[in-house]
Amino acid sequence: RVVDAAKTEVQRSLNDTFDALMDVAHIRCAKLLNHRSEQNARLSLAGFYALYTWIWRFIAQYERLGGKMCFGLRGTLTAQAKAFLGNFHAEKSRQIQILIENEQWVQAEVPIDFQNLVDSVVEAAQMPVSSDALSPLSLANGTVLPQSTSGTVSRPPTASLVSQSPSADHGLMIRTESDAVSVRSLDMGIGRMHIGDASFHVVGCSLVLVKTVVEYLQCGVSVAALAPDVLQRLVEIFKMFNSRTCQVVLGAGAMRSAGLKNISAKHLALASESLALCMELIPYVRECLRRAMAPSQEGLLVQLDRAAQDFTSHQHELHAKLVAIMTERADHHARTLCATEWDALDSAPPAPAMDALVKEVRKLHKVLKRYLPASVLRSVFAGIFAMYETKLTQQYRRLHISTGKGKRQLMLNSQYLLRRLRALDASPVDWELEVVVNNIDLVRPHQPAPAADPTSPNTASDPTSAASEPPTPSVTHSPASDVDPLMTPST
Numbered sequence: 001r002v003v004d005a006a007k008t009e010v011q012r013s014l015n016d017t018f019d020a021l022m023d024v025a026h027i028r029c030a031k032l033l034n035h036r037s038e039q040n041a042r043l044s045l046a047g048f049y050a051l052y053t054w055i056w057r058f059i060a061q062y063e064r065l066g067g068k069m070c071f072g073l074r075g076t077l078t079a080q081a082k083a084f085l086g087n088f089h090a091e092k093s094r095q096i097q098i099l100i101e102n103e104q105w106v107q108a109e110v111p112i113d114f115q116n117l118v119d120s121v122v123e124a125a126q127m128p129v130s131s132d133a134l135s136p137l138s139l140a141n142g143t144v145l146p147q148s149t150s151g152t153v154s155r156p157p158t159a160s161l162v163s164q165s166p167s168a169d170h171g172l173m174i175r176t177e178s179d180a181v182s183v184r185s186l187d188m189g190i191g192r193m194h195i196g197d198a199s200f201h202v203v204g205c206s207l208v209l210v211k212t213v214v215e216y217l218q219c220g221v222s223v224a225a226l227a228p229d230v231l232q233r234l235v236e237i238f239k240m241f242n243s244r245t246c247q248v249v250l251g252a253g254a255m256r257s258a259g260l261k262n263i264s265a266k267h268l269a270l271a272s273e274s275l276a277l278c279m280e281l282i283p284y285v286r287e288c289l290r291r292a293m294a295p296s297q298e299g300l301l302v303q304l305d306r307a308a309q310d311f312t313s314h315q316h317e318l319h320a321k322l323v324a325i326m327t328e329r330a331d332h333h334a335r336t337l338c339a340t341e342w343d344a345l346d347s348a349p350p351a352p353a354m355d356a357l358v359k360e361v362r363k364l365h366k367v368l369k370r371y372l373p374a375s376v377l378r379s380v381f382a383g384i385f386a387m388y389e390t391k392l393t394q395q396y397r398r399l400h401i402s403t404g405k406g407k408r409q410l411m412l413n414s415q416y417l418l419r420r421l422r423a424l425d426a427s428p429v430d431w432e433l434e435v436v437v438n439n440i441d442l443v444r445p446h447q448p449a450p451a452a453d454p455t456s457p458n459t460a461s462d463p464t465s466a467a468s469e470p471p472t473p474s475v476t477h478s479p480a481s482d483v484d485p486l487m488t489p490s491t
Contacts, residue, residue, distance in 0.1 A: 137214070202277060239310065365381065418434075
């Protein structure tokens, strides 16, 4: 009994000593982490993940040997991870904002590495939930990371770290300004970025946005404790990209910040494609984060849905701006058509005014067809064609044509217009301009009454005959009567 009691006492003493030793080690590690908090926050994503993995391995081994949770060091490590994410977010936000302000809104080639990054997001989102395979977004190679910082003791990591992504820096521990990938420095590329079955034209800032989103997902998938915080930061990135794009394109801020001479239809189309890229990517981002988050946290994902709705609203505004641009041009062409002397027109169609209208619409179609998908192109031109039909119909009804020749010229030019627009195959052109032309009533030209012959016996015998037979009234054309209030310049 004495021996057993001695063994028990020795065992208890050893356990107390072990616990005290581990507590001291944890306290020292926590102090060291806190002392290097600023340097740790500036680590690259791969560098911080290496640090996080080794410290987590130490925590997990202690919890396995000691049989108790190491709350102090866990809390310190979590705080360091959130500090890293905050610094990472500030840097990426500033980088994207600068790129948007200096964007020239010209199409960029898609480097193969960037396409591979997007493919990894799609693959990760579509992996079977029951699959034991590691997510393509994970920074680890066979590493099992903690799903949360509380609850049961987690299994420690067992494998080594792998590199971040093809476009990430290797072996670099501290982030620098050179971390921003230069899109133009990569020679190999493809014309469009593909996400699932959809493809998109991209510009430089949208390429960098895609790389940034993938880096956030790598962080959230590899360090699952940060998944809710990564979600919040990603929502902020999407909203900032949306608002800044609106300011520089719709708000014409790029004319000041990037030196553009104007905001053209091409710029609007490429901005629309950048927004469509984000809208297509968000569902995959949502699914990747959902898998990394606890079931109780999935309600937070609705923030991404709201961000997607904001992108949709912004895209509709861009398309409405295209219609508005053509509305201004339609007002100009309507005035020109009204000023055309149809009765005196002898040339074969098209008349100069009608030819200018057709060329302008076809030129816009050529530009937009290059950048917008067919469904969006049809939607935009449906609005443009509906606007043109309304304005031309109103203007036709104000025309004053006095001869069949003039009416025939207007009919031939209208048929030319419809034929050329239908050839675009952009949207149905079932206008009723021909019916409107047929319904135009010819205006009888004003002819002054012949002078009375003073030697006529009827005139001499009945001086009141001229007054009793008033001349046939003529329809006079008042210059102000055909001015559309929508065209009247403001004073």
